[in-house]
Each structure stands twice: as C-alpha cells, then as structure tokens.
Amino acid sequence: MKNAELLRRKDAATPRGVGVMCNFYAERAENAEIWDVEGKRYIDFAAGIAVLNTGHRHPKLVAALQQQLERFTHTAYQIVPYASYVELAERINQRAPGRSARKTAFFTTGAEAVENAIKIARAATGRPGVIAFSGGFHGRTMMGMALTGKVAPYKVGFGPFPGEVYHAPFPSPLQGVTVEDASKALQHLFKADIDPRRVAAIIFEPVQGEGGFNVAPPEFVRMLRAVCDEHGILLIADEVQTGFGRTGKLFAMEHYDVVPDLTTMAKSLAGGMPLSAVCGRAEVMDAPAPGGLGGTYAGNPLAVAAALAVLDVLESEQLIPRGAELGERLVTRLKSLRPRVPQMAEVRGLGAMVAVEFRRADGSPDPEFTREVQNRALERGLLLLSCGVYGNVIRFLFPLTIPDAVMNEGLEILEDVLTR
Numbered sequence: 001m002k003n004a005e006l007l008r009r010k011d012a013a014t015p016r017g018v019g020v021m022c023n024f025y026a027e028r029a030e031n032a033e034i035w036d037v038e039g040k041r042y043i044d045f046a047a048g049i050a051v052l053n054t055g056h057r058h059p060k061l062v063a064a065l066q067q068q069l070e071r072f073t074h075t076a077y078q079i080v081p082y083a084s085y086v087e088l089a090e091r092i093n094q095r096a097p098g099r100s101a102r103k104t105a106f107f108t109t110g111a112e113a114v115e116n117a118i119k120i121a122r123a124a125t126g127r128p129g130v131i132a133f134s135g136g137f138h139g140r141t142m143m144g145m146a147l148t149g150k151v152a153p154y155k156v157g158f159g160p161f162p163g164e165v166y167h168a169p170f171p172s173p174l175q176g177v178t179v180e181d182a183s184k185a186l187q188h189l190f191k192a193d194i195d196p197r198r199v200a201a202i203i204f205e206p207v208q209g210e211g212g213f214n215v216a217p218p219e220f221v222r223m224l225r226a227v228c229d230e231h232g233i234l235l236i237a238d239e240v241q242t243g244f245g246r247t248g249k250l251f252a253m254e255h256y257d258v259v260p261d262l263t264t265m266a267k268s269l270a271g272g273m274p275l276s277a278v279c280g281r282a283e284v285m286d287a288p289a290p291g292g293l294g295g296t297y298a299g300n301p302l303a304v305a306a307a308l309a310v311l312d313v314l315e316s317e318q319l320i321p322r323g324a325e326l327g328e329r330l331v332t333r334l335k336s337l338r339p340r341v342p343q344m345a346e347v348r349g350l351g352a353m354v355a356v357e358f359r360r361a362d363g364s365p366d367p368e369f370t371r372e373v374q375n376r377a378l379e380r381g382l383l384l385l386s387c388g389v390y391g392n393v394i395r396f397l398f399p400l401t402i403p404d405a406v407m408n409e410g411l412e413i414l415e416d417v418l419t420r
C-alpha cells in the first residue's frame with residue numbers, strides 16, 4: 001500500500017477535523033526512528049506529541065505488555081481491581097512533588113485527567129469557578145476546550161462551553177507580559193468577573209506546551225500559590241506534557257519551590273499506551289464520593305503495566321539527567337545558529353523541553369518561515385512539531401533514549417534547513 005493511495009482513502013473515509021500533519025503512513029518504529037509504508041526513514045523529534053520519552057517500543061515496555069497480555073487485558077478496575085493499579089499509584093504518590101499524603105486516580109487521556117482534576121477541585125471546595133491562562137492547552141473535551149486559552153483551531157464552532165471558566169494572561173517576555181502584569185490581571189479578574197471565594201481552582205502548565213513552550217517564571221508560580229493560599233483556592237499543575245523527565249526532572253514542578261494541590265499527568269506516563277492520572281493531596285482526592293471518579297477503561301491494565309515499565313526505565317537508564325544534557329546540547333546548537341538565522345527570536349525551554357520562536361524583521365510572528373522549516377525538515381526525514389498561539393514556534397520532543405548518532409544526524413538536518 002502506497003502513501004498516495006492511503007491519503008486518498010483517508011480523505012474519503014475520515015473527517016477533515018482530525019487534521020493530519022504528515023502525508024506518509026507509519027509502517028514501523030524503533031526508539032527515535034519511524035519508517036513509512038514506502039520504506040522512507042524519519043528521525044522522530046515529535047515522539048507522538050511528547051508521549052515517547054522512553055522511545056518507540058522500548059524492549060522493557062514491550063516485555064511488560066507481553067506479560068500482561070498473557071494474564072488479562074481488561075476487567076474494569078472499578079469492578080475487579082488489580083494490584084498493578086495500586087502499585088503505580090503508590091509509586092506516583094512517592095515521586096510527586098510535596099510531602100503530605102497523596103492519592104492518585106487513573107484515567108485514559110490528558111483531557112480526561114484535566115476534567116477529573118476540575119471535578120475533584122469543585123467537590124473539595126464546593127466552589128464552581130476555575131481560572132486558566134491565555135496560551136494554555138488542556139484538551140479537546142468540553143471542559144478542556146473551555147480551559148484552553150487558544151481559539152483556533154481548538155474552540156472554533158464547538159461552544160457553548162462549561163461556564164465559570166476565566167482566563168488570565170500568562171507571563172511572556174517576548175509578548176511584553178511581565179509577572180507583575182499577570183498578577184495585576186489576576187487581581188482585576190477578582191474585581192471584575194468572579195469573587196475569589198467562588199473559585200475552586202487555578203490550573204496552569206509549568207511550561208506551556210501547545211502555547212509555545214513558555215516557561216512559567218518562579219515568581220509567577222509563587223504568586224499563584226500565594227493567591228490560592230489567601231483565598232482557599234486549589235492549585236492544579238497540568239503536567240500532561242511536561243511530566244516524566246521531559247524538563248530534566250520527573251515533574252516540572254520540581255524546578256519550583258511551590259507544591260501544587262493537584263497534578264494532572266498523561267502522555268509519557270505510559271510510553272504510548274493511553275493512560276492519564278490525577279495525583280493530589282489525599283484529603284482533596286478523597287472529596288468525590290465513591291463512584292464519582294473512574295471510567296470503563298480508566299487505568300487499563302496494559303497501560304498500567306507500560307507505566308510501571310516507564311518508571312523503571314527512566315531510573316535504570318538515567319533518562320532524566322540524559323534529557324537535561326540533550327536539552328542543553330540542543331540549546332547550545334540553536335543559539336550558535338542565531339547569527340545566521342535572523343528569524344530566530346528566542347530559544348527557550350526547560351531541560352529537554354526546548355523550542356525556538358521565529359519572528360519577522362518587524363518583530364511580528366513568522367508562521368510562514370516556521371512552516372517552511374518544518375516542511376524542509378520533513379523532506380529531509382526529520383519530524384518536527386510546531387506550536388505557539390501564532391504557530392511560529394518549533395518545539396523539540398525527541399525521545400530521551402535517542403542514540404547520540406541519531407540525535408547528531410537530526411541536528412545536522414536541523415542546521416541545514418534553518419540556514420539554507
């Protein structure tokens with residue numbers, strides 16, 4: 001089967017709303033490489049949108065999945081429970097930031113984790129309001145969309161969204177938004193739109209993913225914690241994209257001297273199997289009544305087996321420090337190219353969560369150049385993802401297991417396409 005024929009069949013059989021970036025079809029994948037149905041090889045700097053910190057088909061994940069396949073694949077945890085779910089919760093509770101007693105519940109997608117974090121926060125506080133941030137992305141479900149701070153393409157045509165959701169600006173030096181501006185805007189929200197005593201939660205990404213890899217400044221995160229403490233609001237860190245070693249720590253919040261009340265996680269948690277989680281302070285997590293949380297597939301045993309293997313591999317292969325080192329290498333390389341690439345406005349990130357933003361000479365966002373870089377890279381066999389509210393940012397999400405030779409090959413292609 002050839003790519004062109006599959007593309008024709010796809011256009012006839014599936015809706016355009018499921019937008020697809022590549023016009024080739026995957027045949028197989030190994031660690032940081034993908035081969036298409038025509039045998040062309042791609043270096044994967046996208047990792048299934050930040051899912052494959054442990055690479056494609058890590059042998060330990062494959063073995064764990066095979067073992068679980070031989071035992072059982074589904075019982076519905078809420079009907080017949082299994083030990084692995086409890087073990088994974090225990091391991092996440094141990095590793096999540098903070099010292100107080102923690103509990104964890106599992107779900108399937110990142111959006112579902114976000115939905116449930118809001119449910120838990122509302123149940124725990126008895127309040128309706130939620131504050132999120134411009135440029136934030138929290139998923140494609142109704143509440144996920146309501147919280148997301150980017151209209152096109154995520155929210156167009158899909159409203160009305162759940163009420164009592166408010167947006168405040170996220171700090172961004174390039175866009176001239178300081179932490180002080182963000183703090184004033186939040187206080188203004190409390191004056192103009194909602195009484196802080198009616199706010200259940202503030203949800204934020206420690207590093208905005210889809211929004212352009214904007215790193216939350218430490219004083220901003222401290223300010224959020226202080227506002228939450230003052231008004232009895234719960235702080236939710238959405239670590240769906242930042243978690244499991246991407247930022248040079250297991251969780252991005254380890255970079256901050258602030259502990260969130262709830263953390264959402266998904267993506268690299270289970271290395272390609274659909275699994276998400278909400279972890280938080282035990283008394284907050286216990287607010288919903290029995291039966292209020294869960295789902296038919298929530299905490300699927302195959303996905304849980306994969307997640308236990310991910311935690312083992314991150315540790316045994318020292319992938320977290322390796323990620324930090326790879327990120328540094330990439331940042332140094334990108335910065336060295338800056339004099340030759342006038343469109344390069346900023347290189348930023350945390351650990352291996354690195355991005356480069358492109359702007360025109362007049363300072364306006366340059367999505368055309370960004371697309372050109374992405375397309376040229378793809379022609380040369382390097383898979384890159386864009387992001388940012390204006391689509392003018394390239395983000396790098398290579399597996400942390402990527403061999404040096406493949407990483408270097410990817411960086412050579414990147415240099416060529418940036419400087420051509």
Ligand SMILES: Cc1ncc(COP(=O)(O)O)c(C=O)c1O
Pocket residue numbers: 049109110111112114137138139140205209210238239240241266267
């Ligand atoms: C920070 C963040 N939250 C939530 C989501 C939604 O996750 P999912 O696509 O698994 O529903 C994403 C996905 O990109 C994300 O980056």
